[in-house]
Every structure is written in structure tokens, then in C-alpha cells.
Amino acid sequence: MPQTRGAVAAEYRAPPRFKAGVAKVLSPVSHDAYRAMDAAPLTEADMEAIDWSKCEGVERIPGKVSGSWLVKDTRLPVWAILANADDHTPEEIANDIFEGVTPETVRRIIAFAGSHATAST
Numbered sequence: 001m002p003q004t005r006g007a008v009a010a011e012y013r014a015p016p017r018f019k020a021g022v023a024k025v026l027s028p029v030s031h032d033a034y035r036a037m038d039a040a041p042l043t044e045a046d047m048e049a050i051d052w053s054k055c056e057g058v059e060r061i062p063g064k065v066s067g068s069w070l071v072k073d074t075r076l077p078v079w080a081i082l083a084n085a086d087d088h089t090p091e092e093i094a095n096d097i098f099e100g101v102t103p104e105t106v107r108r109i110i111a112f113a114g115s116h117a118t119a120s121t
Helices: 005-011 044-049 078-085 090-097 103-120
Strands: none
Touching: 078 090, 078 103, 090 103
């Protein structure tokens, strides 16, 4: 017997919500290295212009995530860290967004990108 629209809706269960106390209020934070990039996200050309081989904690393996620069021993692209640096602290990026990456690694990547952007302007 075919199900009616009401029966389908009755079977639908909404995804679980965040547990109480898990949501955090983001506070404005100064990211000097990111601000050195004029708070503009890096373009693909900018990412290619940076010699990431000199940045500790990143690697590029042909065939892994299309040969993108990644956080070492992960499949996390470096650009994902930089894309979140504007709105989140290194701790939030490491602990809440990309678990398994240390805040020190996040800081190192942001600082490296910032120093490169400062040097190239």
C-alpha cells in the first residue's frame, strides 16, 4: 500500500541539535598575520605563488587531494585554514572546525601566509 504524504512526514525525524552548552559565542580576535593580507582571502594564484615547502607542518603529495598543499599527515587543504582565519581563532579552527589539527599548526600557517603576503606587496 503506498504511503501518503502525512505518513511520510510522520516518519521524518529532524537531525539532532547541538547539545546544550556546546555552542560558543565568537568574539572578535586580532589576527595580525591575516590582517597583513588586508583581510582579503588568498586567490588560487596567490596560493600557488607562495612557496609552501618552506612552511613547517604542510606537505604536498602528488595524487593526494589533487596535489594541493595540505596540513601534514591530513587531507586538510591549507586554503581551508586560511578561509576560516578571518572569522575564528586558531583554537576554534583546531578544536571545533578541523579536529586533529593543533592551534600551533594553524598559527604557523596563518603567520606564514601573512609574512608572504607582506613580503610580496
